[in-house]
Every structure is written in structure tokens, then in C-alpha cells.
Amino acid sequence: MKPSLQLKLSQHLALTPQLQQSIRLLQLSTLELEQELEKYLQENPLLERMEEEYAPPLPGTNDTDSDTAEASVNETDTATSSADDESWLGDEEDSNYQSASSSGSFDDDDGDYQDVQVATTSLREHLTAQLGLMSIPDRDRTLVQCLIEALDDDGYLTQSLEDLAETLPAELEIEPEELQIALNHLQCFEPTGVGARNVAECLALQLETQPADDTQALALNIVRNNLDLLANRDFVKLKKLIECDDEQLRLAQSLIRSLNPRPGSKYAALDARYITPDVVVRKLRGQWTVNVNSDAFPRLRINSLYAQILSKQRGSGLAGQLQEARWLIKNVQQRFDTILRVAQSIVDRQRQFFDHGEVAMRPLVLREIADLLGLHESTISRVTTQKYMATPRGIFELKYFFGSHVATETGGACSATAIRALLKQLIGSEEQKRPLSDS
Known part of the structure; x- marks a missing residue:
């Protein structure tokens, strides 16, 4: 057989550095994001934090209601054995x-x-x-x-x-x-x-x-x-x-x-971690709305001095760092936009929970939110992991609102969280001298 040239067409997905960075930032918690941004700020002179007085209003936020809810979580409380x-x-x-x-x-x-x-x-x-x-x-x-x-x-x-x-x-x-x-x-x-x-x-x-x-x-x-x-x-x-x-x-x-x-x-080292919610849920004019927590949103911008130097010197070695800084700012904004969209969709579907508590939790799976927003299930999984929502009922991880369902006698479905809440109510209200039987 003699060698010959053949033309073959194929499709493959190439992850650009910008897309890789976007995926990585999306799966980080708020604390991990801050640590990652600090590394970028130290390595890239074109990137700097925006002063508070120059900060633009965040999408979906209300400047008059920017309360910060924090919950102290002690690592020693986690079940490890x-x-x-x-x-x-x-x-x-x-x-x-x-x-x-x-x-x-x-x-x-x-x-x-x-x-x-x-x-x-x-x-x-x-x-x-x-x-x-x-x-x-x-x-x-x-x-x-x-x-x-x-x-x-x-x-x-x-x-x-x-x-x-x-x-x-x-x-x-x-x-x-x-x-x-x-x-x-x-x-x-x-x-x-x-x-x-x-x-x-x-x-x-x-x-x-x-x-x-x-x-x-x-x-x-x-x-x-x-x-x-x-x-x-x-x-x-x-x-x-x-x-x-x-x-x-x-x-x-x-x-x-x-x-x-x-x-x-x-x-064991006693390390107290503080959870800063990514979003805040409030009831405004009878509707449950989600806003980005301003304290969790990092405000970044391009250093104006270095940007002016680059505009005059085309061959400067900082051009690559300028592009990286722009990518980072865009990806951080996109991260919070995605979290906000997912959180609002969760709240819309679980509004009964916010009105009545755990007993009103409805069954919800990742695919339902993914299909609604036109995103992949893996993206929803990244968004809901280690991202927290501050609500009038407490601070919850976004993943808390998803759960398995149990079929009912009428052919419907009930959330396992709601069933557990109902069992707690039954046990809590039973007579101590005449407790309820398992049946």
C-alpha cells in the first residue's frame, strides 16, 4: 500500500481559555471566589478593585435594601465519622x-x-x-x-x-x-x-x-x-x-x-467559616424576588493608568494581561447573572415554601430548571453547589430546594422534604403518654 492523502470531517468541542475560566468561576463558592480573585489581582497589574463610590448598581439589586445576612458555620459540627x-x-x-x-x-x-x-x-x-x-x-x-x-x-x-x-x-x-x-x-x-x-x-x-x-x-x-x-x-x-x-x-x-x-x-483546628449569601430573597408587593447580595459581588475594573499606556504603545507586553482582565470581569459578571437567573427560577417554583414553610415544598429536579433556562444540567449543578440564598426563613444552599419525590394516592407527587416536615409536626403534637404508632 502506498501512502495517500485523505480528507476527513469531524466535530469536536474546544474549550477556550475564557470558557474554561467561566466554568471554573461558576463552581466556586463565594469564599473560594474571593481567594481566586486575590490571586488574579496580585498577578495582573491591569486589574484592580473598584472603589465603593464608583460602583455601578448591580443587576437585580436594590441599593436601599442591601442587608447582609451571614451565618457562622463551625467545621467541627459536620458529620465526619x-x-x-x-x-x-x-x-x-x-x-x-x-x-x-x-x-x-x-x-x-x-x-x-x-x-x-x-x-x-x-x-x-x-x-x-x-x-x-x-x-x-x-x-x-x-x-x-x-x-x-x-x-x-x-x-x-x-x-x-x-x-x-x-x-x-x-x-x-x-x-x-x-x-x-x-x-x-x-x-x-x-x-x-x-x-x-x-x-x-x-x-x-x-x-x-x-x-x-x-x-x-x-x-x-x-x-x-x-x-x-x-x-x-x-x-x-x-x-x-x-x-x-x-x-x-x-x-x-x-x-x-x-x-x-x-x-x-x-x-482539630477550630476554623469558623462565615457564609455570605450570594442572593437575597424578599417579598416585594406580594411577589418573591431575588437580588444579588452586594456584599458578595466583587467590583473589578481595568486600571485606567495602564490602559492609557497601552492605548499609546501597541507593542506593549501588557496586551495579553489586558485581555485576561477583561475576560475575568466579564466572567464574574456572567457568574452572578447565572446564579441570579437560577435562584429566581427556584423561588418561582418554590414560592409555597416561602409562604408556608417546609410542608409546602414541592418536588424539583435539576432538569426542570435546566430546561426552563436553556442550560445544561451540569451547569445547574455547579450553580446550586455551595451557593447560598438568604431568605426570611433562614439561609439555605440552593441545592436544598431540590429533592426526590414520593407518589401520592391520587397519582400526584410530594416532596420528601415536605413529608419529613409533616412527620415532625405529627410527632411534635402527639400526646407524650399516648405516642402515635408507626402505622
Whole structure:
């Protein structure tokens, strides 16, 4: 076969740098957007923030109603482990497990120094320091360090030893049995309970360090074999299985409640994040309207001095940065225009929610908004993730207004959020002495 030339037509989608930037900005939260813009402002001298007095009115905003709603969200409140599922622990452990710094005196300089050390030492650093004091073979030391890196913020080992063995280099020929030995070393570290693979193991490790008596033995039996019954408060069945009376069970329960189901939490950095809503919802003249939150909208412009220099010097190397600055300003504006359109569409469809609350929430899916606005579902997904709406009923993520539906007897559909709200109302209004049955 001799070589020949052939003409072939094909279609492909090319993402220009401007389009890539637009997609990236759209999926960022307000905080992430501010961080991204700061990077652009430092790198591009043609870009600058607009002074407040020169700021033009925003599309869809009312300058007389530019209230800022902010909600403080503490990262430590997010559910990061199965320990949060054990609601029986309540909030009592918070008072039982203060950091070492709380015991220091304000008049003691050494105590103040320790406070700073406790606040700035992470769980991994704390465990690694203990590992350095151990006299074990280098191979075991390396495996313990691998386990330390695999722990989550609460001190749990969420991966199985078999899965961890597969992630290590094959040439090391690590067996799960070796990792088990390393885990035994790790579980001897402080805080007690670190390295556990579930709540039951975490509590059992802490109980094993308690003085051995009947209460400790009973508590160990409960956490190892019947923790689910204690969590569900099925005390009748629990007493029958472990063969104890009310007083013995009360003492064992009190001992278990004194334990810490999240041993690594006191080493977690307390980072308070503030949510600035992207849009604000108000009822004006009987209609629910959405406005862009002026505090969330970054005001950018081209530096006039550099722009004048470029107009006189065609061959300047700043021409590319000028184009980038224009793209950024346009994409930021387009980002908020898209958020505003999506938010207004959501409000129009969920206006019953704003009037009557969760019980009036209607089923809504991304495709419905996408078809209405002529956008792709992936775009709606980006817009509704980590974007927040301030309303008279509170601050909600845009994604909150979407949810699954349940078919009704009449052939219609009801939102799962509305059903949950109705169940809460029923339970809240039931007689305490005659609670409603499941049926």
C-alpha cells in the first residue's frame, strides 16, 4: 500500500481559555471566589478593585435594601465519622473532655504557653512525636506512620487493613498481619481510642484502661456486643441479654457516657467559616424576588493608568494581561447573572415554601430548571453547589430546594422534604403518654 492523502470531517468541542475560566468561576463558592480573585489581582497589574463610590448598581439589586445576612458555620459540627450516629452520647462528653489547656491558670506563663501548643499541634504531629519515642524496628515504624497518615480528623482508621496493604508499594510485600501489629502499636498511643475502626472499638480501647471492676466489665460487654441496643435505648432487651439490674445498667451507661467517641477532635483546628449569601430573597408587593447580595459581588475594573499606556504603545507586553482582565470581569459578571437567573427560577417554583414553610415544598429536579433556562444540567449543578440564598426563613444552599419525590394516592407527587416536615409536626403534637404508632 502506498501512502495517500485523505480528507476527513469531524466535530469536536474546544474549550477556550475564557470558557474554561467561566466554568471554573461558576463552581466556586463565594469564599473560594474571593481567594481566586486575590490571586488574579496580585498577578495582573491591569486589574484592580473598584472603589465603593464608583460602583455601578448591580443587576437585580436594590441599593436601599442591601442587608447582609451571614451565618457562622463551625467545621467541627459536620458529620465526619460514624461516631456522630451514636446520639445517646449527647453533649455531655463535651464537658468531660476539655483540652489540657483548660486546666492551666491564667496567671501561669507556662500554662499560657501550653495553651498555644495544644491549639497549634495537629493529631498527626502529636502521634508522630510519640512514635519517635518508641523503640521498634524501622519497618514497623514506617507502617505505624502510614496508619497515622490514614486516620481521619476524629482519630478513626476508616480503611480496612487489606485496602491499606494494597495501596502500599508492591515491592515492600506488606501483609495485613504486619499492619495489624502496627495498628496494635498505634492503639497504645494517646489519646486513648485513636486508631479504632468503629465507635465500639474506640470505646472498648478506652474502657480497657479503666480500673477493672464489675461496672467496667459490664460496660465492655455492652460496647463490644450490644452498643446498638444502648444507642436505641432498648433497655429492657439490653438488661435481659447482659443479665443485670437497673442500677448496674445505670452505672455502666454512666461510665460509657464519660468516654470520648471522637478522641482526635480536640486536636482539630477550630476554623469558623462565615457564609455570605450570594442572593437575597424578599417579598416585594406580594411577589418573591431575588437580588444579588452586594456584599458578595466583587467590583473589578481595568486600571485606567495602564490602559492609557497601552492605548499609546501597541507593542506593549501588557496586551495579553489586558485581555485576561477583561475576560475575568466579564466572567464574574456572567457568574452572578447565572446564579441570579437560577435562584429566581427556584423561588418561582418554590414560592409555597416561602409562604408556608417546609410542608409546602414541592418536588424539583435539576432538569426542570435546566430546561426552563436553556442550560445544561451540569451547569445547574455547579450553580446550586455551595451557593447560598438568604431568605426570611433562614439561609439555605440552593441545592436544598431540590429533592426526590414520593407518589401520592391520587397519582400526584410530594416532596420528601415536605413529608419529613409533616412527620415532625405529627410527632411534635402527639400526646407524650399516648405516642402515635408507626402505622
